[in-house]
Amino acid sequence: MIFSFDLLVNAIVSGILIGAFYAAVTAGVTLSFGVLDIVNIAHPAFIILGSYIAYIFNITFGLDPIVTAIVATPAFYLLGAGIYQIYYVSFEKRGQESMRGLAFFFGLLFITEVMLVLYFGVDYRYVEARYIGPTWHVASLDIPLRILVPCLVSLLMIAVLQLILTRSFVGRAIMAVAQDQLALKLMGVDPVRIKRIAFGISIATASIAGAFLIVIQPVEPSVGREYIGRVFAICVLGGMGSLPGTLIAAMLIGIFESLTSTFYGPSWAPAVSFGFLLLTLAVRPAGLLGR
Amino acid sequence: MRSDVFFVVCLVVGGIVFAAALALGNDYYFFAGYVVLQYVVLSTAWNILGGYCGYVNFGSAAFFALGAYTTVAMHRLHPMPIPVDVVFGGVVSGVVGLGMGYLTLRLRGAFFAIATLALAVVLQTLIVNWDYVGGSRGAYIVRPESIAPFGNYIKYLFMIMMLLAVGSVTVARVIERSRLGYGFATIRDDELAAEASGVPTLRLKLIATTISGALMGMAGAPFPYYIGFLQPTSAFGLEYAVNSIAMPLIGGTTSWVGPLIGAILLGSLQQIATVTISSAVNLLIVGFLLVGFVIAAPNGVIGLVHKYIQHKPIGRVGRRKIEADAPKAAP
Numbered sequence: 001m002i003f004s005f006d007l008l009v010n011a012i013v014s015g016i017l018i019g020a021f022y023a024a025v026t027a028g029v030t031l032s033f034g035v036l037d038i039v040n041i042a043h044p045a046f047i048i049l050g051s052y053i054a055y056i057f058n059i060t061f062g063l064d065p066i067v068t069a070i071v072a073t074p075a076f077y078l079l080g081a082g083i084y085q086i087y088y089v090s091f092e093k094r095g096q097e098s099m100r101g102l103a104f105f106f107g108l109l110f111i112t113e114v115m116l117v118l119y120f121g122v123d124y125r126y127v128e129a130r131y132i133g134p135t136w137h138v139a140s141l142d143i144p145l146r147i148l149v150p151c152l153v154s155l156l157m158i159a160v161l162q163l164i165l166t167r168s169f170v171g172r173a174i175m176a177v178a179q180d181q182l183a184l185k186l187m188g189v190d191p192v193r194i195k196r197i198a199f200g201i202s203i204a205t206a207s208i209a210g211a212f213l214i215v216i217q218p219v220e221p222s223v224g225r226e227y228i229g230r231v232f233a234i235c236v237l238g239g240m241g242s243l244p245g246t247l248i249a250a251m252l253i254g255i256f257e258s259l260t261s262t263f264y265g266p267s268w269a270p271a272v273s274f275g276f277l278l279l280t281l282a283v284r285p286a287g288l289l290g291r
Numbered sequence: 292m293r294s295d296v297f298f299v300v301c302l303v304v305g306g307i308v309f310a311a312a313l314a315l316g317n318d319y320y321f322f323a324g325y326v327v328l329q330y331v332v333l334s335t336a337w338n339i340l341g342g343y344c345g346y347v348n349f350g351s352a353a354f355f356a357l358g359a360y361t362t363v364a365m366h367r368l369h370p371m372p373i374p375v376d377v378v379f380g381g382v383v384s385g386v387v388g389l390g391m392g393y394l395t396l397r398l399r400g401a402f403f404a405i406a407t408l409a410l411a412v413v414l415q416t417l418i419v420n421w422d423y424v425g426g427s428r429g430a431y432i433v434r435p436e437s438i439a440p441f442g443n444y445i446k447y448l449f450m451i452m453m454l455l456a457v458g459s460v461t462v463a464r465v466i467e468r469s470r471l472g473y474g475f476a477t478i479r480d481d482e483l484a485a486e487a488s489g490v491p492t493l494r495l496k497l498i499a500t501t502i503s504g505a506l507m508g509m510a511g512a513p514f515p516y517y518i519g520f521l522q523p524t525s526a527f528g529l530e531y532a533v534n535s536i537a538m539p540l541i542g543g544t545t546s547w548v549g550p551l552i553g554a555i556l557l558g559s560l561q562q563i564a565t566v567t568i569s570s571a572v573n574l575l576i577v578g579f580l581l582v583g584f585v586i587a588a589p590n591g592v593i594g595l596v597h598k599y600i601q602h603k604p605i606g607r608v609g610r611r612k613i614e615a616d617a618p619k620a621a622p
Contacts, residue, residue, distance in 0.1 A: 019358055033401075039404065039405070041349070041404075041405070086586070090585070090586040091585075099341065100540070100585040100589055101391065102347045102401070102404055102518070103536055103540055103551065104585050106533070106536060106581075106583060107533075107537075107582035109577050110529065110533050110574070110577075110581070111575065111578035111579065112584065114571060114574050114575045114578060115575065118572070167309060198569050216514030222529075225529070226412060228405075228412070229405075229408060229413070230409050232405040232409070236402070242341055246542070266421065267416065267420050268416065270412050270413060271413050271417070271490055274409045275407070278395075278406065281394060281406070285402075
């Protein structure tokens with residue numbers, strides 16, 4: 001019994017650690033899907049793109065993947081702003097965002113994945129860093145540093161994002177654009193510009209989340225697809241546009257996935273998030289901390 | 292044209308294509324044609340929900356694989372003729388579509404789309420863990436060398452897929468012109484207004500999801516016999532999901548002609564590109580065409596043709612242009 005109790009505690013702790021990483025992966029979708037109502041299903045593809053950029057700089061210059069990713073955020077921000085501009089002109093302005101907008105992002109997801117396959121092949125790639133490898137042993141707990149470091153940085157990132165959203169002028173304007181575009185316009189703020197900034201930030205988080213991903217596990221181009229269901233399940237469960245809700249939901253799903261893979265086998269873990277998604281949609285569509 | 296006449300005309304066209312492939316005397320045309328026809332069924336099925344109702348299904352691969360794996364499971368139980376497999380594959384996929392729709396269609400459209408994406412991942416997890424149908428290792432289906440009136444087995448498979456294609460195009464056309472189709476169109480144009488006017492939107496959406504899912508399952512049912520060795524990664528391939536969205540959107544979503552044109556154009560293009568260039572590059576072509584068309588030609592090939600025809604009478608273009616511009620000139 002003592003053995004299985006240890007197993008249980010270990011599973012829960014690693015679930016919490018992984019959950020914080022999931023929160024970083026989902027933060028961008030919380031911004032785009034939750035706040036802006038843009039169903040960016042290509043988000044996981046941008047995360048994989050972030051992983052590969054961290055990989056290239058790590059392999060050629062030996063740079064730390066997470067530092068590289070933070071330096072690369074302005075480039076991702078510009079990419080996001082550009083994509084939003086195309087999305088706005090071709091779909092939102094014409095009122096066709098529901099179907100053609102979805103197909104547009106699906107196409108982006110597909111193109112990114114195929115390009116990465118053509119360029120890097122389907123081999124698993126991994127990075128080197130000092131914190132990859134060692135594990136801390138606290139009592140009966142095993143805490144691998146390769147998961148602890150992303151977890152801490154991702155908590156920091158979520159905190160910074162939350163501060164930006166609640167304290168800064170732009171952040172408050174972003175929350176306002178979700179509620180009432182016309183009122184924002186009357187206050188003399190251009191809603192399209194605010195949305196462009198918000199979408200840029202959302203894609204910028206993908207760069208950092210991508211670095212976390214390649215630190216935690218080896219990456220190949222189609223890994224992103226596993227994250228689509230998970231990311232949206234977390235976003236919906238957390239209550240759409242709420243970052244604290246996202247963090248709680250991410251940890252919940254992390255814990256349940258970790259328990260499932262410990263006690264039933266890792267191949268069943270992907271089913272957990274889908275179960276949560278369906279359950280949330282059927283029982284409480286507003287999510288945990290929904291407005 | 293009446294629907295039964297249309298069906299007969301389609302059958303005759305199908306027969307001519309079959310005869311033409313026979314006359315060419317190379318089995319490759321049957322192998323390539325089978326894939327194109329399979330995409331005709333898939334994209335027509337997708338369009339019944341996506342084009343008519345405006346609900347995007349990203350899980351075409353899941354429904355397709357469900358049909359294929361139903362066949363594998365039945366083959367393990369007891370080998371049966373393919374038409375029976377097709378019926379069972381259709382029923383299983385239809386029921387799953389109904390269940391999915393019931394859970395997610397009451398909410399905004401985006402949730403349905405996301406749930407279909409997740410469905411593909413979960414079904415793949417189930418199949419990978421299910422040893423009876425081969426699990427992650429895959430399953431062999433040994434197809435007979437030949438079958439009575441056709442000789443070669445691929446001709447038989449080609450004919451089955453041709454019948455399915457003719458059937459699904461006819462179903463799509465019948466729906467389009469029926470009360471059901473008008474109901475679907477109201478959902479696409481304004482669901483809230485439709486609901487307020489007494490259209491039973493949920494029931495109609497469920498009907499569309501079931502029909503669409505069932506047709507995709509039917510398209511997947513003969514697949515194990517075609518490929519011979521079925522693996523989860525090939526049955527759940529992303530190219531099915533992408534193609535069944537790209538083909539209707541490139542052809543045009545509002546009528547049955549669109550997915551047919553899209554599937555024939557894009558399907559043949561991919562067959563040619565696979566042979567001449569490489570299979571990864573041809574997927575890239577599909578991706579770029581999809582994004583290009585949704586941005587630049589929202590109504591697909593049909594929309595482009597309509598535009599061209601409208602502008603064709605050259606002598607009257609000037610006057611038409613003035614007429615078209617007139618309302619905009621007013622402040």
